[in-house]
Amino acid sequence: MTVSTEAPAPSASPPRRRPGVNFHVLGPLLALILLVVLGALLNDQFLSSGNISNVLARSSFIGIIAVGATFVITTGGIDLSVGSMAAFIAGSMILAINYLLAGMGAGWPLVLVGMAVGLGLGLISGAVNGLLTTRGRIEAFIVTLGTMGIFRALVTWLANGGTISLNFEVGDIYRPVYYGGVAGITWPIIVFALVAIIGEVVMRRTAFGRHCSAIGSNEQVARYSAIHVDNVRLLTYVLQGALVGVATLLYVPRLGSASSATGVLWELEAIAAVIIGGTTLKGGYGRVWGTVIGVVILSLIDNILNLTDVVSPYLNGAFQGVIIILAVLLQRSRKGER
Amino acid sequence: MTVSTEAPAPSASPPRRRPGVNFHVLGPLLALILLVVLGALLNDQFLSSGNISNVLARSSFIGIIAVGATFVITTGGIDLSVGSMAAFIAGSMILAINYLLAGMGAGWPLVLVGMAVGLGLGLISGAVNGLLTTRGRIEAFIVTLGTMGIFRALVTWLANGGTISLNFEVGDIYRPVYYGGVAGITWPIIVFALVAIIGEVVMRRTAFGRHCSAIGSNEQVARYSAIHVDNVRLLTYVLQGALVGVATLLYVPRLGSASSATGVLWELEAIAAVIIGGTTLKGGYGRVWGTVIGVVILSLIDNILNLTDVVSPYLNGAFQGVIIILAVLLQRSRKGER
């Protein structure tokens, strides 16, 4: 096993805005580096490529979802339904594959059809959230709290309270999508990296990204600047849904199953990652690369806790809490001084 | 200046807005009435005093907490830690009572000391959240996400992963605090009503309430108007903590125990109630009576689902979701027309 000497590369280095150390920008990165150092000190397997690959691959679902959440939150919205939505999509996708198996036979075509179903459901689910929020003029918090319950109930119902399992034969074909990869890098990591890079570019370099932060910053100004506020809003939810779909495509081959326990609390984790990354919860400013770091920080906390037994497992939650607060404190510390 | 009678609205005329049905104000009330009618149609025991008393009494915990959340949210903050905080306070309170039992003997003095411990812990926990948010300048979402994990871990640790149970003898003395009452109205209902009324008065009729909405509306303006923004903020979290303490005082005699499962998701329910009640999530406008209606609506949904067996229990969550969205849709429906 080769041990890389450097920290797991964050997907993008912070844009150099202006000269001088900007803690607001570097904060999350610094927190990440500290965590990596801590992990390396506590366990010599921590920096093994195997462990790093595990952690990154595991981060990928939440990570992909959190990239979508960055857009939603930047626009001043929120989506609490993503975890349940993922469970619902996973369940439906598996049922669809199992159902079509008889007709199509196990093989890549079937898997691809399954993927299309997953993506399609993601788009539709996102559109439902978006339409209720924009056309229905209901607060996003309420809409997505409602659909969170609805998606969760639907998957429980589809699963008859149990687990929906992918047919074994198809599972074996589909498995490499999670476990395989190119050049030693597994697909989830590759997809996550792609989504993150595209997300960062869209946020930073396209009119859509600009419009998102304008709306989050001041909706009236956006409207007076001829931005189709409702359409942009809607689009963020649809994007979020599509990315939940993508995350699910990677999730299903991992364990080949979905149940009512799938994706529980993912929404909270995604939102936390977004905010740790420096996006403002009230909207107006978002950065995707920060979110990526936030996601990795959250995964690393779990990983480090599993790699050591410094403390009673009862207190794991407390350590997570403390580290989350510290990570953000680090980032904000210089802000008060201004 | 003379104003012609058919003038559209010169600034001199009083705002036309007051007379006529205001759905934004009446919305939650209307939703509540519809739910009550539905319940009464489904089951003739629904309006029995026993059932109403049950529903109101069990709303009281979330209700009391949600009154606090109304202030926090009106000021533009959020507190995700309330559920875990309640569990932590309940656990500590029970441990304190059990510990003091040997010295003080079972009796009202012991129970009162226990209550004092609960309230005190509530104040301290709230102050921790408040100080981290105001002095530490960390987003409330992150602070309370962190303390949510910390409180939850602490109660798990105190309980050694199990349940902390109140001594039976003390439990028997304490029980009437939940189940007893005066004139057929049980204590939780009385306390909830008191908290709600005081909350409404504080929000509407005191400088503190006004300052809360001023800060939520525009922090800069509040600061220029010589409002001690940080102190008011801090106070809302302390108030929230104290109210979580009060809620816990009523919760402990009901089930006589606390574990890591206590109070899970209460925060979401409290926030949902606040928003269903018409308070804006971004701050600036809050109303306590709306929150009370929101809480009762949420309790009634559960109650009504128990009244009938129309559907698979797996789909309960879906019904809750639909009703939550409908309740708010009703309230917003006339808003779009402007």
Added chain:
Amino acid sequence: MTGAPALLASERVSRSFGPVQVLFDVDFDLVPGEVHALIGENGAGKSTLMKILSGAQPPSAGTLRLDGGPMRFSSTEEAEDRGIVLIHQELNLADQLTVEANIFLGRELKRGPFLDVRAMRREAHRLLAELETGIDPASRVSDLSVSDKQMVEIAKALSRRARVLIMDEPTAVLTARESQSLFRQIARLRAQGVAILYTSHKLDEVKAISDRVTVLRDGRIVQTTPTAAIDEDGMARAMVGRDLNDLFPDKAPSPEAEIVLEVRGLDVPGHVRGASFTLRRGEVLGLAGLVGSGRTELMEGLMGLRPSTGWIRLRGQTVRIHSPGQAAKLGLAYLTEDRKGRGLLLDKTMRPNLTLLGLDRFSNIFINKRAEERALDDAIARFDIRARRRDVRVGNLSGGNQQKLLLAKTMLVEPEIVIVDEPTRGIDIGTKQQIYGFIEKLAAEGKSVIVISSEMAEVIGLCHRVLVMRSGRITGELTGDAIAEHQIVRHAMGLEGSEIHDRQH
């Protein structure tokens, strides 16, 4: 008067924001019972000095003296306790609260632990009545027009019973009538011995009401003189550092070109009824009227910013405009009167603000940041935007420079028809001249401009034709020599003219 001991003074006060210094060793004093005007170009540092004097910002160096003793305010509240009250240049009201709540914010009247709402309403009503406005103390601030908001701010300041009242461009958003009632209050307070510090870019006002004038240029005081010793031209010269002769460019003859926009029977529910007018190529059309007459609403209705019904023909084509985006595509652009609430993203820098409206010009797939930077360079040069740092948050620009940026943003889309609502609000006289020249040039290039303005001189000096609105209706049209102040006022007050429903000649 200068002999009286200073009530509030600054000694060698400097102020820097990061590396940028905006005030240099300012020595300044205020004596009881005087109205002291502070004038200067946009970004000269007037607001900054006023904030320092009122404790809203600490000085970087130097001392403040109150009643001769050195003074250090750590908060506005402390300053207010000592009787110093500031009316900020930018509207500073909590939108979701009522007028009464805003007036008493931080100083609520109480009876026992409770608010004495009735007393506050009464007092608020009295204050507003003194200012001769009919604003209902119970209405929400978010429902008020900009000028009503300003009146509320003034009422709020008056309620604090100040010894020193500092007013940063209070009249920028007020009409002449409202300004007059403010001046009466100022006179009353001066008679009571209150020291009043006052800024305005309306030099005639300064001449009329002040006792002394201090001119600030680039953060330094260039002169302080009794008002009697200086005339308006002198003030302008001292501010700008050069002579300013004709404020308005020579008006080109009224064009007889084709009609580019024709509006008939436009209704904006609740605000405007049956508005009809035409606009020619190369024409500058004025829209005058009292505050609240619905000029803003009419144009917002036309732009698809408010629900409206009516018949619109644009360059010979009948169109329906549902959204501002569509209006922009049709070559219409609208500059809002509310730059803070609707015009600019205050927490962003200049570049994204400038290009927000015309972003499609800078992007096919990706935004071309270099082109944006170039556009910003152009805008800074063309509109003389004075920001000492390029990446300053727009909220930290001086008020006038915000307005220039807003103008630049609107012009960036090169509209065929520009509607400018109070375009020179808060702009210094030198820049005003530039903007007038600019509007004139647009017209000369064959663009059409609608100017909504409460500044009579602006309407008269600039427009080929003027429409007057009253109570949501267009009640008069003036052309040529008929464009004169008394005519406009008569129409605006409803003393003359009838509604013009269908003005087909």
Added chain:
Amino acid sequence: QGKTITIGVSVPAADHGWTGGIDYFAQQAVARLQKTYPNLKFVLATAGDPGKQASDLEDMVATRNIDALVILPTESDPLTGPIKRVKDAGKFVTVVDRKLSQEGIEDLYVAGDNPNFGRVAGEYFKSKLPNGGNIVILRGMPLPIDNERVDAFQDAIKGTNVKVLGIQYANWNRDDGFKVMQDFLSRFPKIDAVWAQDDDTALGAIEAIRQAKRDKDMWIVGGAGMKQMIKRVMDKDTLVPADVAYDPGMIATAIELTALKFEAGIPVQGRFILRSPLITPENAQVFYHPDSPF
């Protein structure tokens, strides 16, 4: 007979595999009994936490006027009081699986035996690793039953050379089983066996083991008797040599017994303890229900 009898059934919500099984078997039993006995009515409620479950009990008494209650408490201590109130209201009470903290409340007690469950697993590890070995434990959620199981397991292996390298919560959840096992595999180069305590967790852990290609180096024991796992035991999968039953079908037994009390007038009373037998390739057939969702 003829008179309508209402039986309330209160069970935890389906938040992991085993409770999913409970909900499934409860619904099956209810459907079956309703068909057989037209005068039987059931009220089925699922609750995510003790507070909600206590509320459900109140509703059943106040608005549905139940004659009997069958309950699987989410937690025993907090529900002891509320169940006692149902009993005090004169209802017949059947408690399933979790022992109340006060004796003598329930009329009928049908339960698995959690300490026994842990002990059976422990004994199996002891016998399968006679010379000792390194094991890791993926425990459930921080709840009393989890403590009972883990304590009993550790008691059973006490004094042997079986060494517990690591123990972490996996919340009876597949994803968590996967994650925790991945990290354990990174951390410990030599693991001989895994006690996952739950079949969902075990399935997650198995994927992690397969990914690390260490499925030849260790074996794993889950728990509860999920059909996929029993199938593997049946098929003599070396990775899954055995399972420990903890049959969610016990809820059906409890409901049926309670119904019989009213329908057949049999005086059902007392305690029915279902031991947790070890499932091995020899007896796996008995525990295999391919139609169950669990």
